[in-house]
Amino acid sequence: MRADAQRNYDKIVAAAAEVFTERGMDAPLDEIATRAEVGPGTLYRHFATREDLIDAVVKSWMAQIDSAATEAVESDLPTREVLQKWFNTYVARISRNRGGPSKFATAMGKPDSPIYSKCEVLRLANDRVLTRLRDKGALRADVDALEVCRLVGGVAVVADQAELGPDDVSSMLGIVIEGLLRE
């Protein structure tokens, strides 16, 4: 990649992160181009679709997801509390920018989405946590990580769109958690 191209790529990703934070993940791409001091053509050459840009912005989030999953796997707390913390972190992470949960919910389980690889990170992190708890005998046997990603993602989407606070999210997650625990 030519040096100027790399420079512009980085400027665009930085500008996108800013604009997504300020105006949500449905913010006008032209504003991102302007903020990056770049023409729209340049933005669209680097990122063919909005999702390609999101993919780049979101790359740095994934390490945090993984470390939260590891913490959950290694935790000695009661299952309820482990899940409460893990799901809350999960929701907070994907809800960082307005409109974000919806992007993940749409791409989850769609291999041709530009952000599919990120969804896989989410799903695998969830799988690690759920597998561990299931092995301890704390969960229902038929719980599937993809399904849980969707369900928890649904909570995140609703909270995002209806502008709910953390308490509402926690209590919805509480119901989901009860539904996952071994009876």
Add this chain to the structure above:
Amino acid sequence: MRADAQRNYDKIVAAAAEVFTERGMDAPLDEIATRAEVGPGTLYRHFATREDLIDAVVKSWMAQIDSAATEAVESDLPTREVLQKWFNTYVARISRNRGGPSKFATAMGKPDSPIYSKCEVLRLANDRVLTRLRDKGALRADVDALEVCRLVGGVAVVADQAELGPDDVSSMLGIVIEGLLRE
């Protein structure tokens, strides 16, 4: 209301119902105007926002929700099955048009939304069903209808956006249901 205005109002609602079915609830309003053989100005005078139009289209759905709730209340089946049927009907109803679940999820609990009254119908129907089951001692005591609307609505949103089939919906609802039952 003048006779020609009434005529156009009806034509617009009929056209909207068609177009929403074909192209989802985010379909261009101008297409609805064209289909109704009416200028955009006329459409916007009758319905200031997209949601006002949705409100009119959706009016006829609410009786069906109510009768499904009544059926659930009067049912003698096991709680799990009553809820499975009721929630599935609920989701199917609000998912009739692509993009629909998201509209309801956004408006739920927002008194100034044009479709708030419809959300109230949904919430009250849910409340009837949940109250009945709670009175039978089948549900956790702290279950709130609004919260359940949101949770089930979240399932509908995810299913709509990720284009999931009825089986995926049922199994997600299964988890929610387990979470609601008295332990």
Add this chain to the structure above:
DNA sequence: CAGTATACGGAGAGTTTCTCCATTTAGCAA
């Protein structure tokens, strides 16, 4: 330092939303 592949950027076309207002029409009163 010249040549070439690569990248730039902005003008502009295509969509969709929404408004304004000159024109038309329904309903009414004489």
Add this chain to the structure above:
DNA sequence: TTGCTAAATGGAGAAACTCTCCGTATACTG
């Protein structure tokens, strides 16, 4: 019936956003 007026119409067009094309500019190579 006719004429008046308030109500309603509809389409031109402004504004916001997405996305492309291509003439121009720039970075790397030898």
